[in-house]
Amino acid sequence: MAAVAIIGAGPAGLMAAEVLAEARCAVTVYDRMPSVGRKLLMAGRGGLNLTHSEPLAQFLARYGHAAGRLGPLIEAFPPEALSTWSRGLGQETFVGSSGRVFPKALKASPLLRAWLARLREAGVEFRTRHDLVGWDAGGALRFQAPTGEVFVSPEATILALGGASWPKLGSNGAWVDLLAQAGVGLSALQPANAGFDVGWSELFGDRFAGQPLKGIAVTFGRTRLRGEAMVTRDGLEGGAIYLLSAALREAIAKDGSARVWIDLRPDARVEDLAARLAQQPSHQSAANRLRKGVHLTPLETNLLREAHGKDLPGEPLALAASIKGVPLRLVAIRPIERAISTAGGVRFEAVDDELMLKAKPGVFVAGEMLDWEAPTGGYLLQASFATGRAAARGVLRWLGSS
Ligand SMILES: Cc1cc2nc3c(=O)[nH]c(=O)nc-3n(C[C@H](O)[C@H](O)[C@H](O)COP(=O)(O)OP(=O)(O)OC[C@H]3O[C@@H](n4cnc5c(N)ncnc54)[C@H](O)[C@@H]3O)c2cc1C
DSSP, X not given: OOEEEEEOOSHHHHHHHHHHHHTTOEEEEEOSSSSSOHHHHHHHHTXXXXXXXXXXXXXXXXXXGGHHHHHHHHHTSOHHHHHHHHHHTTOOEEEOTTSEEEETTOSSHHHHHHHHHHHHHTTOEEEOSOEEEEEOTTSOEEEEETTEEEEEOOSEEEEOOXXXXXXXXXXXXTHHHHHHHTTOOEEEEEEESOOEEOOOOHHHXXXXXXXXXXXXXXXXXXXXXXXXXXXXXXXXXXXXXHHTHHHHHHHHHHHSOEEEEEESOTTSOHHHHHHHHHTSOTTSOHHHXXXXXXXXXXXHHHHHHHHHOSSOOSSHHHHHHHHHOEEEEEOEEOOGGGSSEEEEEEOGGGBOTTOBBTTSTTEEEOGGGBSOOOOSSSHHHHHHHHHHHHHHHHHXXXXXXX
């Protein structure tokens, strides 16, 4: 039985373990944390959006520059296969109204529990509290463990170490230095699916942090998206913002800031809003006319003041136009520690088609540590699972030929 070490017990590493155990390899999964799958469990807090039901071509386009390399790997383990796999663990899935796919339990713990039991039954061994710190001169994997340094020399290795967001869940991006020293081509790790700072007034941030802006449209450049955003102490986060986060991050890096426009009433025409505002007595304050005429919430009215200045236009058409286009200047992306996922990582040029590092034969890479990014919507887990399987298939082929 060939001995394979998998480092990182997240979705990518565990999926690789499954494929290799089925192929009768002696699989040991190492993780630096005291327990496994912590980020998967955290994803479960939001319902565990496993994947998305949209047509595959549209699905693959979500991976932007990496779509060409990830495409064949996801086609080999597409969204339907992921749902079937979940069902095999007793977790039936359903398609939510937005096309997103979730397990009916809307959490990760039952799935993870069943999965770990199945892996153990298949012979997979787990070593937690084993922090990979490098390779020794002879090429053995070097771990820091509670008992001291541990050296392991497997026949093949899969690194599935995750990105650098939410480091308290285990993936801290410390592997960047290890792989850079080994001559592996890397793109800088950056926050993805993250919030942005707007620089609200203190009053606004204090009063409205944690409140959602629902049913809005956000426009950046030529892209207009429907969705919702959440006000934070310093800015905005949430679905509509995450969808734009790669483009916004790049615009801020280039120009220092990025301007988005929020339409608070995307289904209403400006003329209709103006007509409703015009029906309100003109002696009323702008805030009252906005509340009574077009049902703006206190958050929405104060957002208009943040963006347009304290004195809102009195004239109905101008006031209506201010609702349809609230200009906000985003000045910084939130730090990677607070992001949902990580952009950057091991460049696809540094791995072969089966995800083996060209600079380290016999060492494969899977999951979020590869250089791809995608919006929220199930794309992150789908690619993590699919690349885990691909790396495992690569190991099998490599073991067969080595
Ligand atoms: C709050 C939140 C919600 C999310 N919700 C969703 C969602 O609903 N849908 C979706 O598709 N995605 C979601 N994601 C993203 C998704 O969870 C990740 O993309 C996915 O977990 C990445 O899988 P991975 O196996 O590559 O890495 P990880 O899950 O990060 O696992 C990597 C593992 O490697 C271990 N490790 C790291 N370095 C070392 C080392 N040196 N030595 C030993 N072990 C090490 C870590 O401890 C960790 O267990 C969410 C993320 C967050 C933070």
